[in-house]
Amino acid sequence: MARGIAILGSTGSIGTQTLDVARRHPDKVKVVALAAGRRASEALAQAQEFGVRYIAFGQEPSNVEVPAGVEVAVGAQAVADLVKLPEVDVVVNALVGAAGLRASYETLRAGKVLALANKESLVVGGDLIMPLAAQVDEQRRAAGLAPAHGPAGALMPIDSEHGAIYQCLIGESAREVARLWVTASGGPFRGRSRAELSDITAAQALAHPTWNMGPKITIDSSTLMNKGLEVIEAHHLFSMPYDRISVVVQPQSAIHSMVEFSDGSVKAHLGTTDMRIPIQYALSYPERWDAPVQPLDFTALGSLEFAAPDTDTFRCLALARAAGERGGTLPCAMNAANEVAVAAFLAGEGSYLGIAECVEAVMEAHGVQAVESIDQLLEVDAWARAEARENIR
Numbered sequence: 001m002a003r004g005i006a007i008l009g010s011t012g013s014i015g016t017q018t019l020d021v022a023r024r025h026p027d028k029v030k031v032v033a034l035a036a037g038r039r040a041s042e043a044l045a046q047a048q049e050f051g052v053r054y055i056a057f058g059q060e061p062s063n064v065e066v067p068a069g070v071e072v073a074v075g076a077q078a079v080a081d082l083v084k085l086p087e088v089d090v091v092v093n094a095l096v097g098a099a100g101l102r103a104s105y106e107t108l109r110a111g112k113v114l115a116l117a118n119k120e121s122l123v124v125g126g127d128l129i130m131p132l133a134a135q136v137d138e139q140r141r142a143a144g145l146a147p148a149h150g151p152a153g154a155l156m157p158i159d160s161e162h163g164a165i166y167q168c169l170i171g172e173s174a175r176e177v178a179r180l181w182v183t184a185s186g187g188p189f190r191g192r193s194r195a196e197l198s199d200i201t202a203a204q205a206l207a208h209p210t211w212n213m214g215p216k217i218t219i220d221s222s223t224l225m226n227k228g229l230e231v232i233e234a235h236h237l238f239s240m241p242y243d244r245i246s247v248v249v250q251p252q253s254a255i256h257s258m259v260e261f262s263d264g265s266v267k268a269h270l271g272t273t274d275m276r277i278p279i280q281y282a283l284s285y286p287e288r289w290d291a292p293v294q295p296l297d298f299t300a301l302g303s304l305e306f307a308a309p310d311t312d313t314f315r316c317l318a319l320a321r322a323a324g325e326r327g328g329t330l331p332c333a334m335n336a337a338n339e340v341a342v343a344a345f346l347a348g349e350g351s352y353l354g355i356a357e358c359v360e361a362v363m364e365a366h367g368v369q370a371v372e373s374i375d376q377l378l379e380v381d382a383w384a385r386a387e388a389r390e391n392i393r
């Protein structure tokens, strides 16, 4: 029987690619709910194509006609409420930023599978989300919904790096894992000095060499903040201490990440750079369905290069790692500052190098607390956003 999915962020890069996977596998996936922000007419067209009854918008849509049979709700709570619909088995969280936290939390609280693109959820709330995921894993095993061996699949990463590590770890013992290698493309400014980055414009930073993504993650990829967020995400997802998570630049983006074992063996996950592959795996696990793309042609690939990341120039990677290592509410404050600084840069109000400066200033000003609740994290997030607005340069 087809699994019912809710796609939060259906009009974005991950959302539309998830719909493409659903379009190719109508016997396996039934889209039952959609959430979007501003692009209401696109979301309604998606609802018509896939026969979806429930839509939630982050903001009140203007000038749209709601077709018969479609129920529309508005507001952040309406978006998070979609995950509780009885028809929903799996929630694809492809919202952008910390705004995705509540939906991730509510999905697991409702005992549903979370297919997670919204890495900010784990960066901000990993301390709350991972224990919930462990509970849902237990419930799924007890109900016979999870495979007898390997991960129970309550929290499936969509990020290609984490999807790759997830697959490399299957069949392995956690005790024998020595190190996670998270690969990075290096972004469009790889090899440049700090001085060469001082007058970078949003248009230049939006031109990513290997992936076609939404604007916020594209800027994060260029500053290497995205890799920093992914290091924190890997720490939570795989219970790995930070000193055993390394980042390596792999400019061809053919190796999606690697796991090193205690005997010196390394498993790498390779594939075409197309997000529909990790999206589909997050929906198909423990099965594999037919590929939506051409497989990698090794005879045409040429060479694979590797390099250490330049954290003196791309300071966001080091800042995010430091926030993760300190833990508590610091990653929440760091993430909120980054969201504000990136939005200011995209709006032409802040400089490119000012993003790291703003993040560092907010991290220094934050009084770190242990993570206790979603409401506490929302308060820290709001405080950090206000502080960041004072530090836009």
Ligand SMILES: NC(=O)c1ccc[n+]([C@@H]2O[C@H](COP(=O)([O-])OP(=O)(O)OC[C@H]3O[C@@H](n4cnc5c(N)ncnc54)[C@H](OP(=O)(O)O)[C@@H]3O)[C@@H](O)[C@H]2O)c1
Pocket: 008, 009, 010, 011, 012, 013, 014, 015, 035, 036, 037, 038, 039, 040, 057, 058, 059, 079, 093, 094, 095, 096, 097, 099, 117, 118, 119, 120, 158, 159, 160, 211, 212, 213, 214, 215, 216, 217, 275
């Ligand atoms: N793109 C990738 O290749 C990729 C890869 C790995 C991980 N990720 C992660 O996946 C997440 C999504 O990235 P993306 O590139 O798909 O972003 P995106 O293209 O900017 O899409 C974001 C989606 O969220 C919706 N949205 C924004 N604010 C909302 C709100 N308040 N309420 C409801 N919906 C809202 C947007 O709706 P409207 O457009 O209608 O406003 C859009 O559908 C991010 O966390 C990113 O880090 C992305």
